[in-house]
Amino acid sequence: MTRTSRSFRTTATLAAVAALGLLATACGGDGDSTGSAADGKPVTLTYWTWTLGAQSTVEAFNRTHKDIKVELTEIPSGTDGYSKLANAVKAGNAPDVATIEYQMVPEFASQGNLIDLSEYAGETVRTKFPQSLQDLVTFGGKTWTVPYDAAPQLYYYRTDLFKKYGIEVPTTWDEFKTAAEKVKKQDKNVRLASMPKNDPALLAALSWQAGAKWFSVEGDAWKPAVDDAATTKVTTYWDGLIEDGLVQSYTGYSPEETKARTSGRTLSFLGASWSAGGMRTAMPDLAGKWAAAPMPHWGTPASGNYGGTSYGVLKGSENAKAAAEFITWLTTNKAGVEARLADLESPSSALPANPEMREVAAAKFDTGYLNGQDLYALASEQAETIVPGWTWGPNQMDVYTAVQDRTAKSDFTSGVRAGQRKAESGISERGLKLAK
């Protein structure tokens, strides 16, 4: 499903680990977090996440807080992780705090898996985050999660190979196509980029950039438009590139995709601010050979959000107040942001949503891998161009699978049509109101 920074994680090995992990936690549920600050003992919070730098963040928090202790459990990202969280809520052994991507907030909130945080964090969200991100975590007048990062799209390319093939960094999608043709002409085994058919989150971000709105709210009804005009423009463009053999179509976040990049058969890729963190671990030998640029656009500079995370408190938690305190520290405290980037093994390159924290993160980020390029300045600039007004749907995961299943069998254009049908049927089936 949605991919964030760790490109290796959809490898099958991880599937195995995930399966084992599921078993292990199924057997030993963490039970109730007992105790409260009132009786003098520290409150113990359980925290499930898959984000980079989590370990060092939790250690830093525990070092500086006497009354709250956080216990970290790593879970898989994507569908597997959300299944695990939803099942834990049903089983009554959910963690207090978990990472919820923006795209999952409406689904998780409307399925009753989240605690309304308006009382504890509503003020923080209103005062410390840009409106565009507030819109992604506020529904029905309630604050459900607290944003951590903005995920503007970025275009990563091999500087050495662009020089070798005589290619300028494309700024528009027309130039991107011309560059793709030029690369193919010079070497039939090499392509400018690869467009995965199994990453609907990327397709959503590209559609968002083009001005699409997959979901909107009309009064008390949902209005899905997964196959709107802007989306269809995007899908037609990529279907054309794939049909003409101008781009590859490897499975996203797969070993073969990474191998094509490391062996120089794919010259660039469509990523986001967080991608840089994973590149260092996935392609250590290519340090200094990559650079980031704004995503090519349709005429005026624009960006979508590709991924992006927030933090929520799960239903059943008895420590919502302490959990909100931890979340506030994670998202708006200098020490929290620094700790996340200081992780030696898996440093994050996420762009904090809170503008003050951006400077903190930028100062801490090691730019060595990108040859000294100021990634945070670029990402901050791009974050300003994120098109406002996007809303995720109440059955987003289901829509994603419908898009992905259909796309795999035919093309993106039929994929989004299947996604639209699923959006409509899913909303009605759950008794939600569908705008006509």
Place this chain on the structure above:
Amino acid sequence: MAAPSAPAVRPAAARAPAPHPPGASPLRRGQRRAAALFIVPFFVLFAVVMAAPIAYAVWMSLFQERSSGLGFGGTERVFAGFGNYAKALSASGFRSSFGHIALYCALYIPVMIGGSLALALLLDSALARAKRFFQLALFLPHAIPGLIASIIWIYLYTPGLSPVLDWIGALGGSWDFYSDDHVLTSLVNLTAWQWTGYNMVIFYAALQAVPREVLEAAVVDGAGAVRTALTIKVPMIASAVVMTVLFTCVGAIQIFTEPKLLNQRGAPSIDTEWSPTLYIWKAGFVQHDYGLAAAASLMLAALGIALSYLVTRLGNRWKAAQ
């Protein structure tokens, strides 16, 4: 495993009445108590791990979670009667998953059972050498968990990683293990690799119980090795064959791991609803629609029971005809 090696007794004899009809010699109270002591643990376990979960699934299958408006006011559970069953049956994904499984079985069962039978007969033939070694070597794939086996095979199937595809390419050929035309054979290859050796061991054990004098008589009558194998040995291990076909059918309709991983690796025609268990998994864990998942599971279980009955009936008729 040794159970199927008993079929040396003809079915007709097996059906003969027991020498002491039940009730003829009433059990003493002490014996009855001892019998209860042995039986009760079974029923307790059966109730806890079989009957209770099934009853709970039946209960769950009768309810749906409903929200209203935008859905942020919480959810409520409402009685839906057979609504979830109707929903599953009207879903094209659920219906077509049974078609996929039928196609898969049509290819997998003959290949796998035929393969293990052939291997067992070869091992049992007078000409075979190093029988122990081959028994173990052929059984080895089964010792590898399905998940790991899938990962190994997917590695061999994936272009850019697979040495096999590199060799095919070097010879000037090309093959796409994931294409719509080939993915079923790729899947059957994977599962047959895991299960052929296992069933071969069952058949081989059954063959050991075939009386030597019968085989000697066949040789004296002038039957060659092939003739002996096909007309003497195979009919004599009919029970073992029927039993493995039964187990294979029940296992095949529940196939999950292999298509799940093939789906993740981007085999286009294996979608997230390819098999009934994948559909159920998705309903339960992606859509969080537990009622729908329970209803679909119960229908799959019913199919499994019906299939077991059918295979047993047909198998008995075949054995009787031998």
